[in-house]
Amino acid sequence: MIHNHTSIPALEKRYRANLINSLGGFKSLVLIGTRHESGAENLATFSSLFHLGADPALCGIIVRPTQPGINTLHNIQQQKQYTINHVRPAFYREAHQCSAKYLPGESEFEATGLHPYYVNSIHAPFVEESHIRFACETEKIIPIELNETTLVIGRIIYVEVPDEWVGADGFIDLEKANTVTCSGLDSYHTTSRLARLSYAKPDRPVTDLP
Amino acid sequence: MIHNHTSIPALEKRYRANLINSLGGFKSLVLIGTRHESGAENLATFSSLFHLGADPALCGIIVRPTQPGINTLHNIQQQKQYTINHVRPAFYREAHQCSAKYLPGESEFEATGLHPYYVNSIHAPFVEESHIRFACETEKIIPIELNETTLVIGRIIYVEVPDEWVGADGFIDLEKANTVTCSGLDSYHTTSRLARLSYAKPDRPVTDLP
Numbered sequence: 215m216i217h218n219h220t221s222i223p224a225l226e227k228r229y230r231a232n233l234i235n236s237l238g239g240f241k242s243l244v245l246i247g248t249r250h251e252s253g254a255e256n257l258a259t260f261s262s263l264f265h266l267g268a269d270p271a272l273c274g275i276i277v278r279p280t281q282p283g284i285n286t287l288h289n290i291q292q293q294k295q296y297t298i299n300h301v302r303p304a305f306y307r308e309a310h311q312c313s314a315k316y317l318p319g320e321s322e323f324e325a326t327g328l329h330p331y332y333v334n335s336i337h338a339p340f341v342e343e344s345h346i347r348f349a350c351e352t353e354k355i356i357p358i359e360l361n362e363t364t365l366v367i368g369r370i371i372y373v374e375v376p377d378e379w380v381g382a383d384g385f386i387d388l389e390k391a392n393t394v395t396c397s398g399l400d401s402y403h404t405t406s407r408l409a410r411l412s413y414a415k416p417d418r419p420v421t422d423l424p
Numbered sequence: 425m426i427h428n429h430t431s432i433p434a435l436e437k438r439y440r441a442n443l444i445n446s447l448g449g450f451k452s453l454v455l456i457g458t459r460h461e462s463g464a465e466n467l468a469t470f471s472s473l474f475h476l477g478a479d480p481a482l483c484g485i486i487v488r489p490t491q492p493g494i495n496t497l498h499n500i501q502q503q504k505q506y507t508i509n510h511v512r513p514a515f516y517r518e519a520h521q522c523s524a525k526y527l528p529g530e531s532e533f534e535a536t537g538l539h540p541y542y543v544n545s546i547h548a549p550f551v552e553e554s555h556i557r558f559a560c561e562t563e564k565i566i567p568i569e570l571n572e573t574t575l576v577i578g579r580i581i582y583v584e585v586p587d588e589w590v591g592a593d594g595f596i597d598l599e600k601a602n603t604v605t606c607s608g609l610d611s612y613h614t615t616s617r618l619a620r621l622s623y624a625k626p627d628r629p630v631t632d633l634p
Contacts, residue, residue: 233596235478241474266570266571354570360480373428389607394618400620401620
């Protein structure tokens with residue numbers, strides 16, 4: 215199958231959505247927890263999380279104008295904090311359900327049975343069922359005028375990972391933690407490690423890390 | 425393990441790099457092919473690719489100032505085109521090797537044995553060994569001043585996927601295609617599907633897609 219700059223825009227809308235969403239490879243799957251100024255809790259499915267830097271610790275997400283994330287964006291703008299929660303096989307269906315278009319004020323926690331969980335100093339809700347979770351402070355909001363999406367850059371201000379999955383070098387074994395990855399708009403996957411590889415240098419072949 | 429806004433910046437540099445790079449979950453792993461105005465070919469490992477929209481078809485990557493991607497950024501700015509190539513288990517070690525800091529002008533294709541491949545109208549090199557590949561036209565370059573990275577937004581102008589992996593609905597079965605995902609700075613994984621789930625609606629439970 216080959217498409218080019220003239221045939222891509224001519225594809226049927228739903229077909230193109232599936233194709234282009236699959237094309238980028240496997241994606242991070244997370245639930246983003248926020249709180250409205252009224253106290254109402256919101257939980258939204260995201261697959262656009264990306265790493266921006268470790269020093270300072272920054273990450274980005276893309277919020278689309280037409281998704282339930284419109285609540286997420288409002289809350290992120292107003293409250294300046296949000297949580298990011300990994301998904302495990304035990305609740306990936308509930309995570310997918312959080313992408314449904316609930317009315318403003320309806321809580322995805324109540325609708326799916328996932329439980330909000332709070333820690334000191336973070337006023338946005340975490341997901342109790344999630345084992346790897348962190349929180350961000352809103353650092354910068356950049357409108358992407360090309361397609362009316364919004365890039366939200368957050369500074370990581372809280373990290374919680376069970377000790378058993380954190381190596382001496384800081385690496386988190388997401389596979390042992392059973393973190394789920396996703397592809398396309400609706401496909402969910404667990405993983406099998408090929409290897410960890412040594413730091414690459416021009417003058418020598420890479421080797422497997424233990 | 426718990427860290428907060430004061431302990432995160434105080435972590436040992438390499439430990440923090442591993443931790444924060446793992447924290448975002450599984451990532452898309454791709455090789456980005458570009459060409460210098462002199463004709464020299466460049467191939468760089470990226471794990472920051474994210475979906476921006478399907479109509480128009482847009483995706484984003486983050487280019488760091490200190491990585492070999494500095495060549496990639498130059499080429500993307502000058503030549504306005506770049507290719508994005510999925511990685512299979514057969515050559516994930518070569519893909520990792522492309523993250524080594526080669527001198528400007530040294531070709532990662534030559535260094536790793538991967539083969540450049542050209543199609544009409546795209547002047548940047550694809551990876552012959554890759555089975556799912558696409559090309560972008562540079563649409564917008566946004567400096568992220570917070571940490572001197574750069575967001576490159578590309579419009580997808582060419583897509584090539586073997587028919588056997590594309591469903592009637594446009595979904596690409598990346599798992600059948602053996603596309604590799606990565607975590608942290610150096611860990612590579614294949615996947616096992618849990619399920620594809622039906623479009624989520626507030627008033628009904630999700631079901632498995634066939």
